[in-house]
Amino acid sequence: MTKDWTFGQKIALGFAIIIVLTFAKSSVSVYSLRSVVAAKDQVISINAQNILDAERLADIAARRVAAVRGYFLTKQDQYLQELTQRREQFQSILARLRERTSDPEGLKLLDDVDAKETDYRTTSDPVIAMKRADASMEAIIERFDEEVVPRRNVMQQAIDTQLAYYERVLEREKQAATQTASFAVTLVILLAFAIVALGIGVAAVLTRTLGRQIGTSVAQVQNASAELQAAANQQSTSAKETATAMNEITTTISELLATSRQISESAQRVVQIAGQTATAARSGDSTVEKGSDAVAGIRRQVDLIVTHMLELGKKSQQIGAVLDILGELAEQTNILAINATIEAAGAGEAGKRFTIVAEEIRKLADRVGNSTKQVRGLIEDVRSAVNTTVMTTESGAKAVETGSKQFTEVALAFQHIAGLVGTTTEAAKEIGLSTKQQTSAVEQVNVAIVNAAQATKETESSSGQTLRTASELSSLSRDLLRLVRPDTAPSNHHATTTM
Numbered sequence: 001m002t003k004d005w006t007f008g009q010k011i012a013l014g015f016a017i018i019i020v021l022t023f024a025k026s027s028v029s030v031y032s033l034r035s036v037v038a039a040k041d042q043v044i045s046i047n048a049q050n051i052l053d054a055e056r057l058a059d060i061a062a063r064r065v066a067a068v069r070g071y072f073l074t075k076q077d078q079y080l081q082e083l084t085q086r087r088e089q090f091q092s093i094l095a096r097l098r099e100r101t102s103d104p105e106g107l108k109l110l111d112d113v114d115a116k117e118t119d120y121r122t123t124s125d126p127v128i129a130m131k132r133a134d135a136s137m138e139a140i141i142e143r144f145d146e147e148v149v150p151r152r153n154v155m156q157q158a159i160d161t162q163l164a165y166y167e168r169v170l171e172r173e174k175q176a177a178t179q180t181a182s183f184a185v186t187l188v189i190l191l192a193f194a195i196v197a198l199g200i201g202v203a204a205v206l207t208r209t210l211g212r213q214i215g216t217s218v219a220q221v222q223n224a225s226a227e228l229q230a231a232a233n234q235q236s237t238s239a240k241e242t243a244t245a246m247n248e249i250t251t252t253i254s255e256l257l258a259t260s261r262q263i264s265e266s267a268q269r270v271v272q273i274a275g276q277t278a279t280a281a282r283s284g285d286s287t288v289e290k291g292s293d294a295v296a297g298i299r300r301q302v303d304l305i306v307t308h309m310l311e312l313g314k315k316s317q318q319i320g321a322v323l324d325i326l327g328e329l330a331e332q333t334n335i336l337a338i339n340a341t342i343e344a345a346g347a348g349e350a351g352k353r354f355t356i357v358a359e360e361i362r363k364l365a366d367r368v369g370n371s372t373k374q375v376r377g378l379i380e381d382v383r384s385a386v387n388t389t390v391m392t393t394e395s396g397a398k399a400v401e402t403g404s405k406q407f408t409e410v411a412l413a414f415q416h417i418a419g420l421v422g423t424t425t426e427a428a429k430e431i432g433l434s435t436k437q438q439t440s441a442v443e444q445v446n447v448a449i450v451n452a453a454q455a456t457k458e459t460e461s462s463s464g465q466t467l468r469t470a471s472e473l474s475s476l477s478r479d480l481l482r483l484v485r486p487d488t489a490p491s492n493h494h495a496t497t498t499m
Contacts, residue, residue: 246453267432330369337362
């Protein structure tokens with residue numbers, strides 16, 4: 001597969017192999033260095049700190065004993081405060097040691113130190129209480145020597161054992177770190193030798209491969225130089241034809257540019273007309289809305305008239321009922337008047353005056369009856385007129401409703417027209433923008449065509465130079481072939497040249 005690779009690809013392959021090996025060596029070196037640093041940090045930050053804390057435990061224990069003795073001698077409370085402070089420091093250091101210790105043996109020794117410290121504190125507190133109670137000094141010293149001193153020595157021995165354990169751990173970690181560093185150095189040296197050997201092998205393979213490839217390429221360049229000479233002659237002829245075609249294209253592009261500018265101006269006029277149309281459509285929409293509001297007011301007035309007419313019909317019916325009562329009253333009055341006339345005639349001379357009154361009452365009753373009939377006729381006329389007015393008003397209300405719907409449809413139509421005009425305006429703006437862009441593009445094409453025409457003229461003038469360059473390239477390729485392949489025969493050189 002590497003036979004088809006280029007010169008640059010093979011060089012890149014060689015560098016890539018060297019880079020990968022160097023990266024691998026660097027990675028191993030970094031890993032080894034980090035391992036060594038981690039081991040050293042382990043020794044410095046943990047084990048050495050453990051030894052320091054163990055020594056602090058021994059120092060704090062000695063200071064506690066000194067504080068107890070100071071209290072025995074002076075009975076001052078400051079020694080008791082110092083004793084409490086030293087106890088808290090002792091427990092704090094024990095807690096830190098437990099956090100940094102994971103070995104079961106170390107944890108066991110810490111528990112033993114803690115237990116011995118507790119035992120010492122348990123025996124020393126009663127002796128301090130005796131001193132506080134002003135017991136005899138002989139009794140205090142006797143109890144101190146018998147109980148406190150042995151436990152203090154046991155606690156000190158446990159602390160010394162813990163310190164010796166941390167020193168052993170420190171020494172062991174130092175040896176492990178040294179071994180890790182030695183292994184890392186050995187691994188880096190072996191990797192460096194391997195990279196050097198592999199680099200030498202890759203360089204040798206690339207040298208042989210590239211020598212063959214360059215020789216083959218030089219032969220191909222010789223063939224190509226001859227073809228280049230023929231192509232240069234053809235290029236010169238084509239350049240002349242291209243120059244003529246470029247002149248014609250330039251004329252066409254100029255005409256297209258003028259047309260694009262006209263289209264841009266027309267699009268701008270369309271945008272202006274569309275804007276005016278949109279304004280007129282919005283004005284018509286406002287007028288239709290006002291007309292629709294007026295029709296709605298007329299409809300409300302018609303509804304009010306219908307309501308009043310219906311109310312008038314009800315009032316006329318009530319008047320008719322009252323007239324019925326008046327008619328009955330007139331008939332009864334007439335009957336009573338007739339009866340009164342009859343009774344007055346039977347009374348003779350004494351009833352004449354009453355007869356006159358009864359006659360007047362009967363006449364009044366007749367006039368009331370006739371007036372009632374006339375009023376009834378008028379009420380019937382009013383009721384008929386009211387019914388006719390209500391029917392006419394309802395017809396007008398329906399016509400007003402139809403007109404209101406038509407006004408609504410007209411308003412919707414104006415809104416639709418305004419929307420269409422807006423769409424037309426946007427489309428016209430887009431057309432104008434596109435036309436401007438097209439004009440700019442045509443201008444750029446025109447500039448490019450002019451530049452191409454100039455380049456074509458330059459190409460035509462440089463065709464002769466290309467021919468000379470092809471000849472020089474052929475000569476240089478032969479010289480390069482002799483450098484790569486010193487055993488190249490003169491016959492091959494002559495055959496290549498004649499070809």
